[in-house]
Amino acid sequence: MRRLAATTGLMAATLAGCIPSVDAPGTATPPPPSYEARPDQPPRASPPPRWRRPLDEQRPPPREQGRPRADADVSMPATARPAWEARPVAPDARAVSAGSYVVQPGDSLGRIADRTGAAAEAIARANGLPAPYTVKLGQRLTIPAGRYHLVRQGESGIAIARAYGVEWSRIVAANQLAEPYVLRAGQRVLIPGDNAAAPSRAERAAAFTLDIDDIITGGEPAPAPRQAPARRVTTPRRVLPPTAVVAAPARLPGGAFLWPVDGEVVRRFGPGRSGERNDGIKIAIAAGSPIHATQDGVVAYAGTGIAALGGLIIIKHGGGWTSVYGHASKLLVQRGQSVKRGQTIGLSGDTGSADRPEVHFELRRGRTPVDPQTVLARR
Numbered sequence: 001m002r003r004l005a006a007t008t009g010l011m012a013a014t015l016a017g018c019i020p021s022v023d024a025p026g027t028a029t030p031p032p033p034s035y036e037a038r039p040d041q042p043p044r045a046s047p048p049p050r051w052r053r054p055l056d057e058q059r060p061p062p063r064e065q066g067r068p069r070a071d072a073d074v075s076m077p078a079t080a081r082p083a084w085e086a087r088p089v090a091p092d093a094r095a096v097s098a099g100s101y102v103v104q105p106g107d108s109l110g111r112i113a114d115r116t117g118a119a120a121e122a123i124a125r126a127n128g129l130p131a132p133y134t135v136k137l138g139q140r141l142t143i144p145a146g147r148y149h150l151v152r153q154g155e156s157g158i159a160i161a162r163a164y165g166v167e168w169s170r171i172v173a174a175n176q177l178a179e180p181y182v183l184r185a186g187q188r189v190l191i192p193g194d195n196a197a198a199p200s201r202a203e204r205a206a207a208f209t210l211d212i213d214d215i216i217t218g219g220e221p222a223p224a225p226r227q228a229p230a231r232r233v234t235t236p237r238r239v240l241p242p243t244a245v246v247a248a249p250a251r252l253p254g255g256a257f258l259w260p261v262d263g264e265v266v267r268r269f270g271p272g273r274s275g276e277r278n279d280g281i282k283i284a285i286a287a288g289s290p291i292h293a294t295q296d297g298v299v300a301y302a303g304t305g306i307a308a309l310g311g312l313i314i315i316k317h318g319g320g321w322t323s324v325y326g327h328a329s330k331l332l333v334q335r336g337q338s339v340k341r342g343q344t345i346g347l348s349g350d351t352g353s354a355d356r357p358e359v360h361f362e363l364r365r366g367r368t369p370v371d372p373q374t375v376l377a378r379r
Contacts, residue, residue: 073310073329073349073351074304074310074311074328074329074330074331074349074351075329075330075331076302076303076304076311076330076331077236077237077331077332077333077334078236078237078239079236079239079302079303079334079335080239080240080241080242080334080335081242082158082219082242082301082303082305083154083156083158083159083219083220083221083242083243083335084156084157084158084159084162084218084219085159085242086154086221086241086242086243087152087153087154087155087156087159087221087242087243088159088163089149089152089155089159089160089162089163090163091149091163091164092149092150093147093148093149093164093191093195094117094147094148094150095146095147095195096116096117096118096143096144096145096146096147096148097145098142098143098144098145099116099143100140100141100142100143101115101116101140101141101143102138102139102140102141103135103136103137103138103139103140103141104137105137107135107137108135109123109124109129109133109135112135112141113188116143117148117188118143118144118146118148118188119148119175119187119188119189119190120133120187120188121175121176122144122146122148122175122188122190123141123142123143123144125144125176126141126142126143126144127141127142146190146191147190147191147193147195148188148189148190148191149164149188149189149191150186150187150188151183151184151185151186151187151188151189151222152185152222153185153221153222153223153224153227153243154221154222154243155183155185155221155222156183156218156219156220156221156222157171157172157181157183157214157217157218157219157220158210158214158215158218158219160183160189160191160218161207161218162207162208164191164193164199164207165198165199165200165203165204165207166191166192166193166199166203166207167203167206167207168207168214168217168218169213169214169217170192171189171190171191171192172217172218174190174191174192175189175190177217179320179366179367180220180247180248181216181217181218181220182220182222182223182245183220183222184222184223184225185222185223185224185225186225187222210305210306211306212279212306212314212324212362212364213367215300215301215305215306215314216300216314216322216364216367217367219300219301220245220246220300221242221243221244221245223245227245228245229244229245229246229247230244230245230246230336232246232298232336232337232338233334233336233337233338234337234338235337236332236333236334236337239334240334240335240336242335244336246298246299246300246316246335246336247298248297248298248300248316248317248318248320249296249297249298249316249317249318250318251318251319252295252317252318252319252321253295253296253318253341255295255341256375256376256377257294257295257323257363257372257375257376257377258292258293258294258295258341258342258376258377259283259292259294259376259377260283260291260292260293260294260323260325260359260361261283261285261289261290261291261292261348261359262285263283263284263285263289263358263359264283264284264285265281265282265283265284265373266282266283266284266356266358267281267282268281268371268373269281269369269371269372269373270371279362279364279369280324280360280361280362280363280369280372281360281361281362281371281372281373282354282358282359282360282361283358283359283361284356284357284358285348285357285358285359286348286357287329287347287348287349287350287357288329288347288348288349288357289347289348289357290344290346290347290348291313291325291328291344291345291346291347291348291359292342292343292344292345293315293323293339293340293341293342293343293345294315294323294341294361294363294376295315295317295321295323295341296317296318296338296339296340296341297315297316297317297318297321297323297338297339298315298316298336298337298338298339299313299314299315299333299334299335299336299337299338299339299345300314300315300316300322300335301313301314301335302314302331302333302334302335303331304351306326306352307352307353308352308353309326309327309351309352309353309360310326310327310328310329310349310350310351310352310353310354311326311327311328311329311330311331311346311349311351311352312324312325312326312328312352313325313328313331313333313345313346315339315345319365320365320366321363321364321365322362322363322364322365323361323362323363323364324360324361324362324363324364325345325346325359325360325361326352326359326360326361327348327349327350327351327352327354327357327358327359327360328346328347328348328349328351328359329346329347329348329349329350329351330346330347330349331345331346332344332345332346332347333345333346363375
């Protein structure tokens with residue numbers, strides 16, 4: 001009998017070792033954060049001065065069908081929603097027929113725009129009026145046809161584009177918008193396309209697909225008249241409302257642009273082998289390494305709105321310069337936060353479409369991408 005019991009116990013122990021354990025509901029241990037170093041990587045507390053490990057050792061398992069990682073892979077501080085999600089836009093553009101208007105006593109270009117429904121800037125362009133757009137009594141003005149949206153306080157260019165199913169870049173071109181691309185409440189913008197026809201599924205999909213240029217030119221909410229820009233915050237613990245207007249620094253401070261990380265450039269600026277264009281550089285670096293601000297500035301965006309770039313930070317500097325940092329696993333700053341040259345703003349990772357831990361880094365002057373390696377400090 002004892003022998004039978006012992007045999008039964010041995011069989012039970014053997015079977016227990018073959019059956020995977022299942023935690024009770026609500027007690028599963030969460031996976032480690034994606035920015036924690038993997039077992040085959042050196043401890044994050046003491047990274048090597050230069051990243052010299054073979055790239056294949058840093059390469060994670062292939063992604064399913066090459067899809068970018070989900071937003072949940074990026075750790076972010078508590079932050080407000082993007083400005084283009086804060087103020088819904090009603091697609092109530094006014095359709096204006098082509099015609100003419102004779103200037104009446106007391107008229108200004110703004111008043112004529114209010115009476116006709118057309119944009120003041122569009123009327124000025126159609127009649128060759130130079131700034132400050134002075135009109136004369138009795139002057140006959142051409143009123144250009146189109147559909148014109150009246151901008152309300154808090155509306156952003158991206159939100160307007162999504163409401164009409166039109167790419168924001170098309171609205172920028174149709175209205176010849178210039179830097180800093182911030183709309184103002186009471187302004188009218190021309191919406192390209194046919195007012196009578198609904199946008200196609202492809203057009204709507206394109207309007208909801210963002211790129212860096214969209215965020216730089218259409219990410220800020222329209223301020224009310226005489227609304228001052230928000231005071232910059234110095235910590236991510238104080239969250240600015242998404243309707244607050246964030247202004248870039250007035251000028252670029254002295255000192256060269258710093259490298260965001262000290263790693264190996266694995267993809268350079270410009271056309272790739274298959275013809276695609278890279279507007280920045282890719283720098284391979286161990287996962288969880290600090291990402292540094294290249295220069296003093298204010299954070300214009302921190303989030304995951306561009307799937308291919310994963311955790312993304314955009315900083316505006318003086319002189320029209322903007323820097324971009326992608327594939328971060330952790331974001332340590334928020335929109336409207338003032339940062340200093342060399343400050344840690346995030347941790348590197350392989351989020352988005354990256355197939356290894358790396359940082360996508362761009363520098364832009366206005367809307368034009370600049371090869372970072374031509375302006376970064378030598379090392």
